[in-house]
Amino acid sequence: MAANPHAEHLKELLEDLNEPQREAVTHGEGPLLILAGAGSGKTRVLAHRIAFLIYTDQAQAGEILAITFTNKAAGEMRERVERLLGHGTRGMWVMTFHAACARILRAEAQRLGYTRQFTIYDQADARRLTKRSADAVGVDPKRFTPAAIHNQISAAKSRLIDAASYRQQVGSQFEEMIADIYDIYERDLHRMNAMDFDDLLFRTVNLLELYEEVRDRYRDTFRHVLVDEYQDTNHAQYRLLQLLVGGGRAPLRGHEAQPGERPTYAGPVGHRNLAVVGDDAQSIYSFRQADIRNILDFADDFPDARVVKLEQNYRSTQAILSAANAVIANNRGGIAKHLWSELGEGERIHLRVLDDDYAEARYVVGEIQRLLDEGASRAEIAVLYRTNALSRVLEETLTRSEMAYQVIGGTKFYERAEIKDAIAYLSLLVNPADVVSFTRVVNSPRRGIGQTTLAKVLANADSLGITVWEAAAQPERVPGLGAAAVKALGRFMDTMVALRDMAGVEHDRGEPLEGVAPDAGQRERAHAGVPVADLLEALLAQTGYVEALEAERTIEAQGRIENLEQLVEGAREFDARADAGQDTVAAYLQEIALVADADTRSDEGLVTLMTLHNAKGLEYPVVFIAGCEDGVFPHSRAIEEGGLEEERRLFYVGVTRAMHKLYLTHARRRAVFGAQTYGMRSRFLEEIPSELLDEPPEAAFRGGTLAGAGAGAGAGAYGAGLAAARWERPPGGAARSRAPRDRGQAGERTGNGAAGFRLGEDVVHAAFGDGVVTGIEPDGVIVVRFAGDGSERKLMAEYAPVSRR
DNA sequence: ATCCTGATTTTTTTT
């Protein structure tokens, strides 16, 4: 090592690591398990380890596969490594499991009977397809929702149980039904040349099991494999890693090999250079089939594995750590860790009870305001909650007090209808068998192709074994279609063909069905690839999509057009960084399919709101956890279904996000599904030793604390705000006396002139921001156009959180 | 085929 030209760098690299960290970083070949407590610097260790491997010539950049849990984490990891190396990381694979699999499958898809343009279906698409399959089986959609059914199928797939194996082990009528649907679902997916998220993993495993030379190639390519958040890997991911590094074990714990099941590769032939990092106490994704045993049993899988424990925490004060330790101690099992910190005791944890969800939000916002006045910055503050639904009231309150915030996760840009439509068009151009996309766009905008026509086309395609595209391209051949339908379809397909030619996409001939085509498709498709942005623009124009929106002449439609412009803009950025000659459209589609947290900008100067799950891996000087009530957190379903330990781990994750200040709040009364519910404080609060808590006697707190806080305008809007609108309106009548729906009253209000709003008046809405009244309708409804997103909405003046500005 | 209205559902958490 002394002769290493990077000796200086190396020294520097190892300098400020503690002993176990250094041991993990400098571990040479062979399996390595890093048990990293919260805040113990695991990401840092991973990044340093990668840099170490390169500096010591144990690996080239292109020989490293580093798996992270989210795209965001991947980006950060790459950045860190680049900073350590002082140069780029060309050729290094730093990405999620799903992205890595998609990349491998693009190159090898032909072997599995797919074309390389296969479509990736997101959750919503997959559910749609599930619904179709369930309908085909004749399932009562009332009793079994597509979501529930798809969950079953997804669970099976992530345990590498295919439709045939599933059928062999059915043990109930319900499972038999699922087996029927699973069959059809799989058949259709394959016919459509599409994969769902689970397939990306499952098919990659298939590929590596089926083709030794492929497996060897990737095994040679990736000399070192590193995995972050190992405690949240599922069985398919576990298996994939075994295949990539060699080594391994029985197919699935507690799952007996079925007759006909593929033999498991078990030879200790690979390099076994697998380094995993995780914390069993932070395993919070079992609902996604994550199997905590993967980390618990790592040392059994690799008896010679080196195990390193990171227990010094560099993030939080001792008070916060003690609370976290005390809570997690209520879980049984797990690997013992003793987190400790040198940062001192710190202040106690603030625990507050509020009357209702609005009071809770006002407390949180007021406290944030106070901290800001003391010199904190918005970017240092995060508000966490169990479910996305809890963000609404917080958002309303933040908006009302004019405080800049961002929400991570939640409703995403790519889930908006107009965006999904545009994407579906692209997808159909690339993949003519994509029925889900075809169904979505064929009559959007309206062109007189309704359900009946669609059903006939689909049935025709099905019976002839051709793609929807082919069936629709010859409408006169579809039996039972009227002249109007034939004409409409003809016009639609003319447009689509023209667009496809522009895209320069060749549709692979023949069905990508059944028979695995060993070395088919090595011919390179060398079309240059039109800029995706241009294609999108052309598509939106030629299909009449934008025109139809313009014709609506509503502000809402205008907003949609703006969203589409944003999409085109994003595509243009993609084009700018896309490799020349790449199959741009397919690459673009893949990127947006896998980058769900695309709008996860962590702009400076914003208070951050997100679910506890989304907070994993992050840290903030100030953390609020709202909604600490039984039923909310722990979630009622977790209580019912015995998921308490995982909820507790989630609480542990939340607590350990905090560096200096931690606030836990709960409300006595909260609106759930619009109805008021009363909950008890979370049981997890009771698990925190009281000497760590700062909990004022209840009487000390009153709702109006906020008066006078912050900028005058903000505070003013506040006072006049929701509390008043919601609880004080019926004079003398407390909220509890209000009937849920009182139409008579609503009628009377009309006389009030929609609660006093006038046309053209400037108003502010708690969630949507500034707007102007563009219409007054009977029954107290006002129409407001909002400046923020350009939308126009109808609001109940009485109930909506809207007031004059 | 499309539009409207009332009923029903939604809330875990995400690649």
Add this chain to the structure above:
DNA sequence: AAATCAGGAT
């Protein structure tokens, strides 16, 4: 409270 869905009217 908001979104989706089904059924019925046009």
